[in-house]
Amino acid sequence: MKKKMSDIVEKNSDILLAKTEQALLEKLPVDQKTLRRLGKLIEPKNLRLAALGAIGTSVLITVVTNIGHDRLYRAAVAREMKKQLEPLRKKLDALEAQNAVLWQQNEELKAQMILIEKRG
Helix, strand or coil: CCCCHHHHHHHHHHHHHHHHHHHHHHHCCCCHHHHHHHHHHCCHHHHHHHHHHHHHHHHHHHHHHHHHHHHHHHHHHHHHHHHHHHHHHHHHHHHHHHHHHHHHHHHHHHHHHHHHHHHC
């Protein structure tokens, strides 16, 4: 009777798990319950799930980090633009004030011309 390859791999996996469990037990002061949890964690199917979780977490962290860097960069650019535009805003405010004064003088001159025309 031929043994299936999966049976052999499973048996070798169980042996490896038992050896790992024994080595951990000798080196670490842990109880049996914790040791069994560790043993289950290093099973191939659980390792795949853990790897997928780690990959997903790293992708999420990368995305969040990139968004944070983007927002930080935008804030820095906005501060720099505001700093560079400040002198122009001051000049614009001065020109608007000068324009208002000139319009006021223009209205006064118009009023004087109307008075002169009425007299004349």
